[in-house]
Amino acid sequence: MPVITFKYKDLKDLGIDMEKDELINTLPMMASDIEDYDDEEIKVEFFPNRPDNLSVEGVARSFKGFLGLETGLPKYEIEPSGEKVYVSPELAEIRPYIKFAKIEGVDFTGDKIKYIMDFQENLHWVIGRNRKKVAIGVHNADVISGPYKYIATPKDEPSFLPLESDEEMTPEEILSNHKTGEKYAHLIDKFDKYPLIIDKDNQVLSMPPIINGELTKLKEDTVNIIVDVTGTDEKAVEQSLNIICASFAEVGGKIKSMELEYENETITTPDFTPKVRNVHVDLTNELIGGTNLSSEDIKELLEKARFDANILNEKELEVIIPPYRVDILHEVDIIENITIQYHINAVEAKLPDIVTVASENNWFKGEKVIRELMIGLGFQEVMSLMLTSEMGQYKKMNQKEIDHVQVAKPITISGTMIRTSLLNSLMEFLEDNKHEDLPQKIFEIGDVLYMDDNSFNKTKQVKKLAGMICHSTANFTEIKSTVSSVVSNLGYNMKISDSTNTSFIPGRVADFIGESKNGKITGFFGEIAPEVIKNFELEYPVIAFEIEFKL
Known part of the structure; x- marks a missing residue:
């Protein structure tokens, strides 16, 4: 999350004369979070969808609208x-x-x-x-x-x-x-x-x-x-x-x-031509919930959000969006700004009128079996986020970059894409725990996302299992034995073939296919290449495998 630091005096010089305690209580109402503060300065986190608020000048501009000190579209000549x-x-x-x-x-x-x-x-x-x-x-x-x-x-x-x-x-x-x-x-x-x-x-x-x-x-x-x-x-x-x-x-x-x-x-x-979108009164009240805002009410709230607004009729308004507001992509984004100015804490909470009956997904039943098997083989489970970065997923793993799902507004530099493999997360775990005793045996069961032009949302979610072992004598024979045990205990017959996976040492890596009456799995295993080990600042050999389940 981007954090900006400024002094209280900086905000005062820009027209916000507010006591420290009041400022600290008010800023979070503008979709921000107080990271830290002392008697002179404050650190504030803003969501990455508002890059215009990543400067003290931008904060002051938004704050003036929120407080009603300046409203409407800022005019820049x-x-x-x-x-x-x-x-x-x-x-x-x-x-x-x-x-x-x-x-x-x-x-x-x-x-x-x-x-x-x-x-x-x-x-x-x-x-x-x-x-x-x-x-x-x-x-x-x-x-x-x-x-x-x-x-x-x-x-x-x-x-x-x-x-x-x-x-x-x-x-x-x-x-x-x-x-x-x-x-x-x-x-x-x-x-x-x-x-x-x-x-x-x-x-x-x-x-x-x-x-x-x-x-x-x-x-x-x-x-x-x-x-x-x-x-x-x-x-x-x-x-x-x-x-x-x-x-x-x-x-x-x-x-x-x-x-x-x-x-x-x-x-x-630069081109400062403002964008124009319409917002509807009925949809605004429906999405906020528990409100009965009129077109005049909405116009006033939009102006506090530093938009200009023209009432077209009692059901619809035309909204003029400043050129620095790059986050406004849809009508719901405008409604979000209306909600913030309305004060989101003033919205009455209520339970949705939905009744459902749940049952456990078959995959999660199978996941329990896989987890028990890996623990039985002496592995410790790791759980990581699906978000990663191109640097970690491809460059540090010595892999060629493929088409992947990118995050439009990343919160951190380490979370710019959705992962296509679990291995770099396990390598990062070893890197963070290299001070711990060896051997280290870890595994993860998780989802990855591939691009798929044939699906409705152009992506395909895939289940994977990955394991990694690190100690001074880790070798190909050990990881082959481990994978054979995993595959056979899951009920698959394994066929091994040569592999060109560039994350591993050439000649010490293999691809495999597992088949059974319940379906098919594919995967690979081998000794991680020295350059990859060096990229993660590790000092001992690492062996690993990854299995993809064809559900």
Whole structure:
């Protein structure tokens, strides 16, 4: 969950003059949670569906509406800057989307540089999937001049001084020898050329999505900035730029548009055109429950949520949505905002009028048998979340990434996808418990999710069993014996074949099929590859298996 930290004084400077205790009691009513606080500052968690609240300026804007201090759609004026950015067609296959804005009259005194950097990083993983979809650069505009260029540069040129570095480096050297470059190299290292943003004198602003140049580093006396947002998802890039610009505008920053020159078109950014959706009075009262709100009541609540609203008739309203509210996808999202402004604690609770008779699912009956079998073989059960990350599921397991279900608004950077295997969860468990005595024998019974174009929701849920053993003499013979025992005790006949599973040592891994009158299972087992063991910072051999049940 993204956490932002700010001082009470910061909120007071933005127009919220409230005692600490009252503030702490009121903030959770705005769909947030108090993480920690002291006499000077407070840490607040916001759900990732509200990235506009990941800055103190955004919090103040929402808070003013909630308290009725300012209501309705915030109005932000955008003037042309006259600045141009030329976009190279070579970037279409590398990192195709970019948006720019210039903001004048900013204030970076005190803690404000730290705040904007935290805001930037929160947006990187809430919207940007750890810079894969979106990367943001904020630059001191007073040390550079346009027109600017977004180009694809060779790996070995030009050399420039990356942020927080003492020596110039080529793009290739940054990916290999710079701490930040090594961390994000996987985003672009497969390409022959790398993205670069330069000014008219060929000075480097940034190498997206990796790192900014030291030249445009923000300082306390910086008053004019340029914001660039690049990425692989045009909508996410546009949303990120709008959120940042609106946040600066809340504290007096003057937003200036910039023109992006492509081969066949010119685009002006940012675009602050509001979205328009309708909301219905009957559905609002039905979903909230226990209310009898009129169209006038709903209009007032919408304005407190910082929307504009026009009453079309007594049953329907037109809602004008600000450009920074990227979470509004459906009418129910608008109703959620109405509920928050109504005060959700004021909604009367009641039991639903539903009567059901339950019975145990057959799979869970079988699961009990599997659990007893594994415990009988000396294994200890592990239960982990279905959420994982591409880093843990694929890269650290030395697996090629396949199509998978992604989380649209991840709460944490470690929960960006639904797992397709159980093995990395077991490896993470061993990593967290490497201080415990050996041998360690663990197993998990759980669900994974595959993409499936033939199903109604385009996904297929599959049941799996995985086991893992770690000790100094763990080997192929031991895991083969374990799997044979599991499969035979479950009533299947096992047939073994060669495997190319890259998480395991070549020649010490096998695939298998199990068949019985009750159905079919498939799976694999073997010795985990040394590079995978190293990725999880383990020091002893690891053997593992995974079984997929065909229900």
